[in-house]
Amino acid sequence: MDINHIQELIRLVSKSKIAEFILKEGDFELVIRNQTQTETNTGPSIVAFPPPVATMPTSVPTLPPLPPMATPAPAQAAPAPASEPPAPEAAPASNLIPIKSPMVGTFYRSPGPDKPPFVKVGDIVDVGTKVCIIEAMKLFNEIESEVKGKIAKVLVEDASPVEYDQPLFLVEPL
Numbered sequence: 001m002d003i004n005h006i007q008e009l010i011r012l013v014s015k016s017k018i019a020e021f022i023l024k025e026g027d028f029e030l031v032i033r034n035q036t037q038t039e040t041n042t043g044p045s046i047v048a049f050p051p052p053v054a055t056m057p058t059s060v061p062t063l064p065p066l067p068p069m070a071t072p073a074p075a076q077a078a079p080a081p082a083s084e085p086p087a088p089e090a091a092p093a094s095n096l097i098p099i100k101s102p103m104v105g106t107f108y109r110s111p112g113p114d115k116p117p118f119v120k121v122g123d124i125v126d127v128g129t130k131v132c133i134i135e136a137m138k139l140f141n142e143i144e145s146e147v148k149g150k151i152a153k154v155l156v157e158d159a160s161p162v163e164y165d166q167p168l169f170l171v172e173p174l
Contacts, residue, residue, distance in 0.1 A: 154169055
């Protein structure tokens with residue numbers, strides 16, 4: 001039922017002496033009530049009962065997911081996607097272990113803008129060594145290494161958005 005049909009029904013009910021009009025079509029129910037002369041408002045009142053959510057048609061189109069590097073400045077966005085895909089593919093062949101992001105957020109290599117990075121290529125890390133920070137919803141989460149080894153490659157630019165389970169570093173096991 002479209003809005004024009006509903007408006008026409010309202011006009012007809014308001015002109016008639018009908019106290020209440022109920023229309024049912026499948027799971028849809030429309031109730032139009034005429035108010036009495038003693039009430040403050042004049043004209044009909046409307047109560048519409050839409051069908052339950054489970055029975056509503058699913059005609060809403062779904063949108064494709066946004067690319068992971070959509071929010072940084074263009075200068076930062078261009079190099080990161082080009083370097084990310086080849087690195088995870090090279091990891092199993094070269095025996096490197098990735099340190100992956102445990103959440104969605106913004107990747108930071110250092111604890112502050114004027115501070116040195118937590119780790120650099122060539123640094124030795126133990127299990128539990130802080131390697132970066134990921135900001136998610138204004139909370140800064142320190143990410144620790146889950147492997148012992150040498151940092152072979154940093155896969156993400158500083159201040160770039162990261163996805164869940166995205167490789168951040170490649171570690172050569174010791």
